[in-house]
Amino acid sequence: MRTQTRWGVLSLAVGMLSSALAWADAPTVKVKVEVVHASNANDVVEPPMLASMKKKFAQSGIHYSGYRRLSEETVLVRSTPPHVVALPNGKKASLVLDKVEGATASVRVALPPLETVYELGREGSVFLQAGAHQGGVLILVLSPAAL
């Protein structure tokens, strides 16, 4: 009886260890995620580096006078479980690794009602409209992690 218990504990430990190793070995990608609040309530651009974002939006015909970064983090994205980014307006964005083909990975971003898949690259950013917030709009910015 005791021997059976030992074998059971041992097999459980081996199983947990192999699961942990498999999880650690699973492909992951690093993505920089920023949450920016844009509004016409003021002309503040904070931090100043968001001026380039303001310019890009203006060139696309989207004019907001103020841009303020609410958060910035570099996250590890796996195929499972999804990495969830909670937004100040109650929405949640979930990021999962869609696939890895060769040296290029694709990330799926679910931000209801929007769902996007984009291929990672060393340059460029993806700006996703993330709903209204405090008289303005939230923008989820996905960029390459520091290379």
Place this chain on the structure above:
Amino acid sequence: MRATSGLLRLGLETQADEVDWNGFAQRVMARVTPEPLPFWERLQLEVSERWTHQRVLWMGGVAVAATAALLLTVGVPWVQRMSLPVGYGAPRIAVREVTVDSRAHVAPVVMENAETGDAIIWLVDHEDAQAVPSSNSEDWGDESDEDAARVPAPRPLSDRPTGGEL
């Protein structure tokens, strides 16, 4: 015969000693006008001479040069690729798929800049949004989902986003 040879040599050496040989070589060389060979001829001559007399050294040099060229053409890009973080093989970000739940009554507008890789994905009111009762927004569970269609309007523009260049 041996004695005759010795005497002859002695005589010749005596005669040679009487001549002043100082600066002889310089005088001869001064009279020889150096006429450089054409470039290609010199090159061919040099190569053939080196190939004949320094073949091993040449082969080593060629091997080193070939290895260096191989490292430059294959090794450097390989090291660069290996040093990149996982997944960043592409030079620029590219949007592959954009979908919106039809119940949200919004349509995505994707504005991409192929040069920089930037992409703005904006949601605008779908044309049938007015026909949908507002109570339908509860289908999303989270009321804020419908906010995408009701974000505060940006400042008045001469033209709305049309999917053009950033």
